[in-house]
Amino acid sequence: MNRFGAPRRWVISVVALATLIGRVGCPPANADQNNPSAREQKILRIQQLIEEHNLEEAQRQLAEATKQYPSDEGLQNLLGVVEAQQGKYGEAETNFRQAIRRAPKFTAAYLNLGRLYQENFPADPETQRKALEVYQRVLEYEPANAEANYQSAVLFLRQGEYQNSLSHVSSLPTETQNSAQALSIRCADSAGLGNRQQTEATVRRLLDAQDFSEADAQQALLGLVPAERDDLIVSLLENLQHREALSPALLQTLGVSYERVNRPADARTTLEKSFAAGKPSVDVLLELTRIARLEKDYQGALGYLAHAQALEPSNARLYYDFGVVCVDLSLIAEARNAFEKAVKLEPENPAYNYAMGAASAFRHDPAEAVPYFEKYLKLKPQDPRGKLAMGAALFRAKDFDAARPWLKEAAATPATASKAHYYLGVMALEAGQLDEAVTELQQVLKDRPDDADALAELGQYCLMRKEYKQAEKYLERALQVDPDHYAANFYLLTLYTRTKDARRAAEEQRFEALKKLLAEKTQEFLRIVEVRPFENP
Known part of the structure; x- marks a missing residue:
């Protein structure tokens, strides 16, 4: 036909x-x-x-x-x-x-x-x-003109007017309606209208059609992709792949659908084929980066991003994403360098400024983070996360007077309250305001009973009050939650030293090993930054 x-x-x-x-x-x-x-x-x-x-x-x-x-x-x-x-x-x-x-x-x-x-x-x-x-x-x-009905169906489909498109397909001659061309439109329309049973039935007919081709697959995808029918997309494209080699564009679509149906290995292989067969594509490399991160192949993710940067050296997002993967690897210095490039390319992007501030907060001079958080708060003045980050950076810079107002604002919002109370408690401890300190730290445990940071500082509070048994309880609870918690181990060593505990030597040896392990790692950075990777920042 x-x-x-x-x-x-x-x-x-x-x-x-x-x-x-x-x-x-x-x-x-x-x-x-x-x-x-x-x-x-x-x-x-x-x-x-x-x-x-x-x-x-x-x-x-x-x-x-x-x-x-x-x-x-x-x-x-x-x-x-x-x-x-x-x-x-x-x-x-x-x-x-x-x-x-x-x-x-x-x-x-x-x-x-x-x-x-x-x-x-x-x-x-x-x-x-x-x-x-x-x-x-x-x-x-x-009204029965087949060409006009067919092309009308195509155009209505492209506009997302699925019912109008379906009406024109249904006006085609019976023989034409049974063709892969018409079935592909019916499939897209049924998916767009949310008719799952009709969509699945039409896909089965498409799979059996002798004239099913790439053009038909592309047409069916106009409805299947918005409807997120990745299961059917995989079935269609795998079937087509047995008949003919898929184009790079269809390989990319198949790879993305593999990822969404939880077949990451197939997704990665297929997307790599798409990249090799087609024009070098940053979009494909970003998909590959996402999958590599899901598989915890962070080095592979960095490789994809480095390739993408070579293709589009002025694309700020690529440096931002590179920094995020460096965070996965606890490569904070490298993360900061990447975030810095992103900020230079897009200085008005709030996410880039936030990430740059978070990375800068752990340099020798934490005050370097302040201008970036100021910019973030200018761009997103109502975001409590920015207020918490600003307070935390000033806390690390030992500017407690400047930090306190920001932290109190953050404490008034449930999403940031626990961490804000923690910082306020630590500042009170350092100032010798023990009653205020215990109130703030206990507030943290009300929301997060297993918060290792608050448990460790409560252990320090008890040490300051020479309540050694209670201090040991808090510190042991903290280490049950996080055995490598730096402060909890340090306070425990202090406790053993003061009480001349026989476990002191073993804890001292453990603490020295922990210092080496954490020399370049900043677990607190991961908790504070909470960078949301691979969304549009």
Whole structure:
């Protein structure tokens, strides 16, 4: 069966034009003008020249024929076809519209005009609207026209008007409705309308269709992707892959769907094939980065991002994502360098400023973080996370007076209250305000009973009050939660030293090993930053 194009080939058949012979309506210039067969022969010759792509000669003969038939809509249509093939889209549009004005039911001219809009301005919503209007005009006087119904279905589908699209597919001849072309539209429409049973049934028919091709798969995806039917996308594309090699674009779609149906290994292999087969794509590398992180292959993720940076060195997001993966590896210095590049490229991006401030808070001078958090709060003044981060940076810089107001604001919001109370408690301890300190730290445990930071500081509080048994209880609870907690181990060593506990030597040895382990790691950084990777920052 003849497949529709996307859209169909140029309509230049003599059959379509011969019906117009008796309606030219121009006075005869010579004997040939009253002889329909002579006119038809001219049109046949011009048609042959167009099909041979001899456009220059076709245009010359059209000029001669037009002198004989100056008001002939058929010749006007053919001239539009020639001009369209020459890339003269404005002139072609003019001629198709002139042909339609001369013959308001000249179907070939309508279909050619619709094709002109679809082929040469596919991404322009205005021309898609014009194309749809053209096909709808044909259907006003010829409601069963298969081409107009098919192209209308395609255009409505692209606009997300699934019910209108489905109505036009249902108006096609039965044989056509059973084709993969029509089934792919029905599949997309059913998915878009949320009809799961109909979608699955249509996919089964598509899988059995002998003429199922990549073009049909692409069309079905217009509904399956928005509906997030990744299970069906995988079935369709795996089936197609057995018939023909998938294009890089379809490989990318299949890879993403593999990821969403929890097949990360297949996703990664397929996306790497897509990248190797197609034009180097940062989007594909970002998908690969996401999957590598899911598999905890952080070095692999950095490799993908480094490749992406080479492709788009001015893309700030790539440096931001690189920094996030460095955080995964506790490479804080490298993370800061990456965040710094992101901020330089997009200084008004709040997420980049926040990440840069968080990384800077753990340098030798934590005050370096303050300008970045100030910028973040200027961009997002109501975000309590920024207030907490500002307070934490000032806390680390030992500027307690400046930190306190920010932390008190953060303590008033449930999402940041626990950590704010923790910092306020530590500051009170350092100031010797023990009653205030225990109140703040106990507040943390109300919300988070297993907060190792608060438990460790409560152990320090008890040490300061020489309540050694209670101090040991708090510190042991902290180490049950986090055996490598730096402060809890330090306070426990202090306790053993003061009480001359026999476990002192073993704890001292453990603490020395822990210091080496944590020399370049800052677990607190991970808790404070809470960078949300691979969202649009």
